[in-house]
Amino acid sequence: MARVLSGVKPTGKMTLGNYLGSFRNFPKFQDDNQAYIFVADLHALTLPIDPLVLHSTTYDIVSFYLASGLDPKKTVLFRQSDIPEVGMLNAILVNYVYMGELSLMTQFKEKSAKLNQKAIGCGLFTYPVLMAADIFLYDSDIVPVGEDQRQHVELAHEIARRFNSRYGGEIIKLPKYVTPAVGKRIMSLSDPLHKMSKSDDREAQKGVIYLQDDEKTIRKKIMSAITDSGSEVKFDPAEKPGISNLLTIYGALKGMEPEEASKLFVGQNYGTFKKAVADAVMDELGPFQQRFNAFRSDESALEDLFSQGALKAREAAKPVLNRVMKAVGLR
Ligand code: TRP
Numbered sequence: 079m080a081r082v083l084s085g086v087k088p089t090g091k092m093t094l095g096n097y098l099g100s101f102r103n104f105p106k107f108q109d110d111n112q113a114y115i116f117v118a119d120l121h122a123l124t125l126p127i128d129p130l131v132l133h134s135t136t137y138d139i140v141s142f143y144l145a146s147g148l149d150p151k152k153t154v155l156f157r158q159s160d161i162p163e164v165g166m167l168n169a170i171l172v173n174y175v176y177m178g179e180l181s182l183m184t185q186f187k188e189k190s191a192k193l194n195q196k197a198i199g200c201g202l203f204t205y206p207v208l209m210a211a212d213i214f215l216y217d218s219d220i221v222p223v224g225e226d227q228r229q230h231v232e233l234a235h236e237i238a239r240r241f242n243s244r245y246g247g248e249i250i251k252l253p254k255y256v257t258p259a260v261g262k263r264i265m266s267l268s269d270p271l272h273k274m275s276k277s278d279d280r281e282a283q284k285g286v287i288y289l290q291d292d293e294k295t296i297r298k299k300i301m302s303a304i305t306d307s308g309s310e311v312k313f314d315p316a317e318k319p320g321i322s323n324l325l326t327i328y329g330a331l332k333g334m335e336p337e338e339a340s341k342l343f344v345g346q347n348y349g350t351f352k353k354a355v356a357d358a359v360m361d362e363l364g365p366f367q368q369r370f371n372a373f374r375s376d377e378s379a380l381e382d383l384f385s386q387g388a389l390k391a392r393e394a395a396k397p398v399l400n401r402v403m404k405a406v407g408l409r
Contacts, residue, residue, distance in 0.1 A: 082107040083218035083253075085118040087254035089127060090276035094287035094359070095264035098330045099224050105147040107222070112154040114216045114391060115143060115245060120158045120165075124201045125189065137380050143290065145369035156387030157211065162206070163395040167211040168204075170402060174235035174241050175207050175233070184229055197356075199297065210234035214402075215395045217251045222258060231255040245405040250398075264327060267303035272309045272353060287368070293360055300324075300356040301349075309342035311351045321348070324355045331358045 086092075086100055089214050107113040117139045122132050127197070127217060136157060143155055190198045197399065206229075213221055213234045221231050231253060238250040239375075264274045268285030276286070287296055306318040313336045315322040325336035332339065343351045373380070403409040 080111045080219040081114065081217055082111045082220045082222065083114045083116075083213060083216050085116040085212060085244060086142075087118045087121045088132060088140050089125070090135070090286045092138070093264075093274055093276060093289065094363075095274040097142075097146075097363075098264055098327070099258050101142050101146040103222060104153075105149075108152040109221070113148075113255060114156070114218070114394070115148060115153055115266045116156045116158050116212070116387075118158050118209075118212070119127075124205050125193075127145050127200045132276045137374060137377055138290075140255055140380055140383065141370050141373040144364050146169060148295055150383055150386065151374045154216075154387055155383060156391040159217070159289065160388035161395060163378070163392060163399045164208070164211050164215055164367075167215055167399055167402060168208045171211055171237065171241075172204060172406075174244075175204075175210075175237055179233060179236070179393055180204065180206060180394045183233070185226065188362065193203045204374065205404060206230040206233050207237075209235050213242060213253045215398055217273045217394070217398055218253050219251065220256055221253050222256045225257055225263075228255055228257065241405075249401050249405045264325040264330075265290070267299055267320075267323070270304060287359070289363070289370070291319075293364065295300065295357060296363065297356045300359065301352050303352065304346045304387075305352075310395050311335045311340055311346060311348070313340045321351075324352065328358050331362050332333050333342060 084100070085190050086096070088133065104113065104115055108299070117136050119136050119318065124134070128308075130139055140155065140157070142151075148155060168274045183206055186203060186205065189202060194204075209230050210233065211229075213231070213289070221234075223231060232255065234253055237256075241250050242252075265280065266272050266274045269282065273361030274286050284299060287299055291299070303324060306320050311321055311325070312318060313322050313325050322336065326340050329336040329339040343354070400409065
């Protein structure tokens with residue numbers, strides 16, 4: 079059985095893009111594979127974050143996992159900081175990654191550019207190393223993540239290869255990156271040339287559907303989504319980015335290709351089409367939000383779940399860490 083590993087960082091409010099790209103896809107991995115899905119709370123510290131926000135968002139993420147249908151009996155659901163082994167592996171791995179490699183990472187370049195240049199935390203720089211430790215610790219075969227994390231998984235692959243060739247044998251399992259078929263390109267409703275991502279910018283937030291928005295807000299955002307000139311509901315990302323984005327969302331929810339979805343709206347105007355998109359979003363998000371609220375309201379149950387998950391995750395982690403420690407001579 080292949081081992082699948084993924085995590086989400088508990089920073090900021092999660093969006094429809096996160097839902098279609100991550101949460102909604104994870105349950106697919108829990109029947110034919112052994113899935114390890116976690117809350118990457120240590121990674122959240124790589125940029126300044128309010129402790130109360132971090133604490134609360136961690137519970138949000140695990141509640142989103144549960145609301146999506148991840149079943150703790152099948153999937154190992156855990157919190158990164160409950161696993162001391164990941165810190166140890168990280169401390170070892172930093173010695174096998176080059177500063178030159180880390181400085182090439184797009185995410186580091188983008189995020190550090192926005193900071194005071196004299197106050198860039200080292201954790202932001204070594205972010206991919208901790209991520210590699212996450213990946214290696216559970217002997218992961220498959221790592222489903224969005225396009226933005228691809229470079230990090232590729233670097234992890236390179237680190238594993240380098241480590242193994244230095245010490246001989248397959249001490250670290252080589253991971254493979256996979257990206258979700260849908261949801262990888264959900265764009266902003268107000269600016270369909272840019273990704274729908276969490277943002278502090280008030281204007282930009284109009285184009286973002288947050289998973290915790292209420293129904294009225296969600297419908298309003300969809301009805302006021304930017305559309306394109308013309309009046310035809312057609313999938314054409316170059317000429318009609320706004321309509322195409324709505325078709326991508328509709329298609330992802332209904333399990334069809336956007337082109338196929340467009341056939342349902344031949345001859346209909348933008349307003350009717352948007353209403354159908356809003357209905358499709360609410361048909362799915364409405365019940366999802368109800369399940370989320372039920373899980374989120376019981377933090378002590380979530381803590382119990384984390385304890386159970388940590389036991390199972392550590393059980394998988396210990397032999398891997400032993401192998402690595404032995405290989406380098408620490409044991
Ligand atoms: N970096 C991922 C994110 O931004 C979270 C993450 C941390 C992760 N470690 C990982 C994802 C290991 C996959 C595998 O959300």
